[in-house]
Amino acid sequence: MLPRIVVMGRPNVGKSTLFNRLAGRRIAIVDDTPGVTRDRKETVARVAGRDVLLVDTAGLEEAPPETIPGRMRASSEAALQGADLVLFVVDARTGLTPADRAFAQWLRRRGKPVLLLANKAEGRLGAANSLEAYELGLGAPLPVSGEHGDGFGELHDEIRAALPPEPEEEEEGDPNRPLRLAIVGRPNAGKSTLLNALLGEERMITGPEPGLTRDSVAVQWTDETGKPVRLVDTAGLRRRARITQALEQMSTAATIAALKECEVAVLVIDGVQGMDEQDLRIARLAEREGRGIVIAFNKWDAVEDRNVARRRLEDVLTASLAQLKGVLVVPLSAATGRGVDQLMPTVREAYETWNRRIPTGALNRWFEGALERHAPPLVNGKRLKLRYATMPKARPPTLAIFGTRAEQMPEDYRRYLVNSFREAFDMPGVPIRVNLRGTENPYADAEQ
Structure with a gap:
């Protein structure tokens, strides 16, 4: 089981920016509008030299349970249930708010390990601005900048020290790809x-x-x-x-x-x-x-x-x-x-x-029958000479059809072949791709 790290804090303190920075790629939408994140997001990331399950949550707000902010808070509280470590984020630039203090007190009662992050602490005054967060009673605040990456080396060290010990033998995951x-x-x-x-x-x-x-x-x-x-x-x-x-x-x-x-x-x-x-x-x-x-x-x-x-x-x-x-x-x-x-x-x-692949033998028996039932049309007075078909890939099912001037095949005949293939091999409701590959006539110059 991967250790679970949950990022929490009031709206617009930069939780999703921190989440993306720790994940190493842009996963959560980031915008100046408060409350952009409404549902918690999860991703497996490499943090502090370990694989962890990183969870971004909605901003914590005091609100009635039936309102959107109230439901957002309930979702964030549910994320806390299985957390091995909480990253509680405050905004060093704007300073502490009553909401920060209230939710810090709420977190202390939950008894979860907490790292206090003073975000937006870039520049010379960043560390000084973060000192106010001491009064939350969650330990020494760590000044960081999710946007610029400041302080993330120390953050990884602190996370490594705060996580539970790594088991000697990692549990083997499910061998089946999801x-x-x-x-x-x-x-x-x-x-x-x-x-x-x-x-x-x-x-x-x-x-x-x-x-x-x-x-x-x-x-x-x-x-x-x-x-x-x-x-x-x-x-x-x-x-x-x-x-x-x-x-x-x-x-x-x-x-x-x-x-x-x-x-x-x-x-x-x-x-x-x-x-x-x-x-x-x-x-x-x-x-x-x-x-x-x-x-x-x-x-x-x-x-x-x-x-x-x-x-x-x-x-x-x-x-x-x-x-x-x-x-x-x-x-x-x-x-x-x-x-x-x-x-x-x-x-x-x-x-x-x-995901199904059709054997080449069965595919060409179908192809010959389809050509017999409905012969290829004339194009510019010359009939298309379609020779054979292969299935180079599935996901989605893809046919490659070879023949002289095959690339000139009209759209209605291509649809006929697709529908015939779909019916013959019982492939309802999936996209079917057709690649047309013409072959050169070695006697074309001699005929002129």
Whole structure:
């Protein structure tokens, strides 16, 4: 088990900047707007010469439990449960606030090991400005600058001394590589509620307010089959014309990055509203990135006429998403948990299809049959001579078709081959790539 280091403090003291600096790469969104981080983020990082689980949390605020700040604080408090070390961050530039004092007192009662960090302490006056933090009773404050990296050598030394001793024999991790799964969709479709339902805990802040999730949040999880999953909840994607604020632009960029890194994307659709053009854009984006796709038809318990809703969804998929013919759909209710148990088996099924390779012999028997059923068309008065096909890679399934002037193949014949391949080898709902590779005719010059 990796030691768990949790970064805590009130809003806008630079926790996410410190988190990114310790992680060695930009993971959490950083902005001057207070409260950008709403859900805790986790990553495995090399800190103080050891692999640790580093956790960034939302800012600690005094607020009623039902409000967004109140739910953010509850999430941060939950992160503290399994912490081996807490990095409590204050702002050396602005000095201590009543909130700093209140939360320092709260931390002392929890009995966790704490390192007090006076952030934004760059420059000659940085160390002097940090001295005020002594009065918090959490030991000597360590002046650092998350933005510029000042004081991080000493910080690594202090972390090394504060962590529990490293075991003589490290526990061996699961040899299976985790399935990378991203939950995507429009704002307020129920993505975070679905993640919580899968995990069986209130891991993400949820509520009726759209846009609660601002960053992509990764969670390591083991499903009911005992296999590891790296589950990523993302911010809702709106139409580009509606994205005006810099913070939302960063959220959108983080969502697209998560989509590019995943293996299977679960597209969450509001079952009451149905699939709209923005849902289709997200599905097409996942298809262009070559990801496996499963549609979670959420809020199924609130749909009045389910037969009509299902037919409408199938009509939209057939008319507007033909390149993902047969995409798997799971009706569920993330809020009540009904149908959620069917999601991961469907995801595993989509992953196996997305990862499947077809032997060359079987592939060419299909290819010969497809050419016999529908001969290649004429292009500029000459018929295409397609010779054979190979499958150089899966993830997603990719065909390479060789032949004279193969690169001139019309789009409708390419679609015919894709649909025939999908049907022959039972590959519903996954992107299928076709690479066309023409071969030169050695007698072309002699014919002229």
